[in-house]
Amino acid sequence: MRYLPITPEDRKAMLDKIGVASVEELFNSIPADVKLTKKLNLPDAMSEPELRRYFAALAKENSGSEMLTFLGAGAYRHTSPAHIDQLLLRSEFYTAYTPYQPEVSQGTLQSIFEFQTMVADLFDMHASNASMYDGATAAAEAALMATKIKKKRDKLVIASSMHPQYIETIRTYTAHFVKEIVLLEIDPKTGMTSTDELAKIDEQTIAVMFQYPNFFGVIEDGKAISEKTKEMKALLIPVVIETTALAILQAPGELGADIAVGEGQPLGIPVNFGGPGVGLFTASEKLVRKMPGRLIGETKDKNGNDCFVLTLAAREQHIKREKATSNICSNQGLMALAAGIYLASMGPKGLEKVALMNVRRAEKLKKMLVEQTNCEIAFSGPTYNEFSLMTPIKASEFAKKMEEKGIVAGLPIDKYYPALDNTLLVTVSELHTDEELENFVSATKEITGGAK
Amino acid sequence: MKYPGITDLKMAEGLIFERSHAGRQAYSLPEENLEGVLDAIPANMRRTAVLPLPEVSEGDVVRHYTILSTYNFSIDHGFYPLGSCTMKYNPKINEEIARISSFSQLHPEMPTHLSQGALKVMYDMQNMLSEIGGFAATTLNPAAGAHGEYVGIGVIRKYFDEKGDTKRTKVIIPDSAHGTNPASTTLHGYDVILLESDEHGKISLDTLREKLDDTVAGIMLTNPNTLGVFESDILEITKMVHEAGALVYGDGANMNALLGKARPGDMGIDVMHYNLHKTFSTPHGGGGPGSGPVGVVEKLIPYLPNPFVAKKDDDTFVFAASDRSMGMVRSFYGNFAVILRAYVYILEYGNQHLKEIAENAVLNANYIKAALKDTYHVAYESDTLHEVVFNDQDMPNHVTTLDIAKALIDRGFHPPTIYFPLIVHGALMVEPTETESKETMDAFIDAMKDIRKQAEVNPENILNAPLKTRVARPDETLAARKPVLTHCTTDFCER
Amino acid sequence: MTKFPENLKYAKSHEWVQKLDDRFRVGVSTFAAGSMGDVTFVELPEVEDDVDAEDSPCVIETVKSSEDIINPITGTVAAINGELEDTPETVNSDCYGDGWLYEVKGTDASEYDALMTPEEYTKYVASLED
Incomplete structure (x- = not known):
């Protein structure tokens, strides 16, 4: 095996030094009853050329990745500059461990400190941590953190327009810590959280969580939700999954967020069949010491030079154990690095341009679909790069017919909302050309017929 | 013998913000007219906060991060004997395969008949990890070891809740355990009972017996433990815990010592998480991403988090869910690209060489x-x-x-x-x-x-x-x- | 042998309690302040919080540790030492003076009476140091 350098001669010399006759003797502390006597039922070993052949064949089975797609719904395809992946392949970054020894980890520490800065700036919040697993667990940890701050309250309020997987994850994590979770329903016309529903926010409310743009693609009126939340002295926790949108949408800090979380995958990270992306976690100044996860801080070394260290570790599991703010240890460091390089590469203008390119395509596609096909836009609320399309036939049937034309048209929402079986969630990005948008429209026209 | 020593040839590098110069860019996007596009967003929903990201050229970005990388020590530099972290060499073929675009660019909501390759990777990994650990089923959802602990204890809690056995409110954890163990346990509302190690650094059967009663839901142990010592009384321990009606959680952080030699499932462990970034060589990335799949015995399968991959009669793969599950613990299915690397690694060793x-x-x-x-x-x-x-x-x-x-x-x-x-x-x-x-x-x-x-x-x-x-x-x-x-x-x- | 101030009483978990007119002031002894290392942060309770004896309404953090203060007196928090927010190191440098933590309006005088006298605490600490 190419990864095992110990030769038979080495082994002999080492066993002599240890004072045993065989490697097997070193396993004597394992009871004989449970020692494996047969080979595991695993495939035969493969050499590198065999591995390449095997995976090339397997990759072909992912035929969808070669098709024109309009999928989003929590994972977003964007252009990622070539240098990001090249830099991730610097093995000084990707084969290092968590920076426990700061003198030999300044590369990781500084780059994540910069990531924390840029994420805090993007969210317009005081501070960001060094990352969480993903947006859903970041949201769940935010809810848990809120329960520890508002100890005397027992109700969590979530806008039902949040990604269903996020709501489910929050439910799992808070099961033993909140009495009830109350959902705010949407206005079926606008696709935004109904203002009437805000009355459910009351003095027992720990926190109010909402996603924008929401699961249906609609941008929520964060100001209205924020006002009611503040009035009831609950914590405001906005969730942003499509984080490129923050270049042009009101940032969580502008809305008065106490904690704000999100998903960093759209920031230059491939969709990777759902992971790894990177969970983003930010907080206001007074809540910094309640945050979960690693934090990197600036300090001086003993010679007075600027440097960086893991800090505020007294919050964490390795010190506080059962009383820790969270159980998180490993995070998504390398993906945080990727998001940091992306934000540095795009800069304020590049990110804004990406955002506007997304809006332009969404608006153009919506307009063409309404004008030229027998489909409608499901909600009147403003959107970013994703919208809900009402199809005259079942959305899943429509999607199948589009597949036959080589297009993965979007996500039939009935996967999560069985009642909305004629709604398709369609997502565009700067990667789509005008021609591809036109292909979508002409294929749709062939399936559903022209405009009414 | 001469040890390597270090000499220092390093560029001084400030923060990326210090390289910023208005008008520079490191992105390349098509020219297009975006005038008036913002009108689609209502004025009161638009960003007014400044966005003080740096403005740098591509060369600036590359130099900045390349210089920063030289400030790190990594496994590719040299010996990295971090105990309990299993810093082994990270094979390069794993990186190549994880970057095949029809894996890395595959969308998680892609219809399953168009993503059979990825589903096969997951299905095979569920089974291969179960075989390696001696379990009936394995979930790939958890993103890291601590996330796996969270899932494992959640499965135990759901099991007892469903049985209506609500008096079990405690979990026993040895004092030698990782801090994540007690932290993961309290997230499920359990109290932690500390178990003192004996003079050999092991679990004492007598001490354990004293703590076991019908209020204990389980014990969380690491075997070999964090001293590298195998709990040779493991069969007595698991028997005693089972007789008390409780379950045994195994922290798989140290699975590297057992690969192909013995299986936790054969020792009476009911639930265990694997650390793919330790045992199965996926790179730790300066802090992550990891992956912490969880294996369980037969009776705990229904409680695993959703979703998982199943094989249909026609040999195609689909996602499935259990309505008795502990719930979802993250978005989508797991850190797929990490799981893929570990899959390559296991296939390279195969049944002949894993041990x-x-x-x-x-x-x-x-x-x-x-x-x-x-x-x-x-x-x-x-x-x-x-x-x-x-x-x-x-x-x-x-x-x-x-x-x-x-x-x-x-x-x-x-x-x-x-x-x-x-x-x-x-x-x-x-x-x-x-x-x-x-x-x-x-x-x-x-x-x-x-x-x-x-x-x-x-x-x-x-x-x-x-x-x-x-x-x-x-x-x-x-x-x-x-x-x-x-x-x-x-x-x-x-x- | 370490000397401990005569006007205070002490708990086994190394908090001191000073009886004031209508309330009790709580801090940590030199034994605790010396052994825990450089204090980096003190998490204080809020005024008007109800605290039971054995609660831990206050946490003292150092770089590598997090120490719960075990509240010695049941009652309501009447004051907190807000200065510690900016200068947590006072807990190390002046633990009986400016490094005090919080004050409680107590309801049960017997709790105070049951605490160790300086002589008892001196003996207790000596036994720990053996």
């Missing part, structure tokens, strides 16, 4: 122990498998574990894990892994002996280490008293 990983890892650790046991105090006399814990007992001139760690840096090695496990005062936990050569370990052994000698004759050299790195020991008190967690990027610096 050589454990054999070489255990051989290497015992070699270091034998070579250093007369120089450094070995915390416990018990036989050890894949790692060994020394401490700073009897060091001259007030030299401590921290000083030894820093002095190793000057000699070209990453320090071992220090001050863990907590039951060893001044612990130095060394885990060489199977991918290190005898020459590398001999050099490390020489460095450790040299440090011991210098501590006596030239302690200043050790007490002030590291002397050859770009920065010296940081002031951690200053960092924690007045935390500076972001760089002030705006003129006003409202934050």
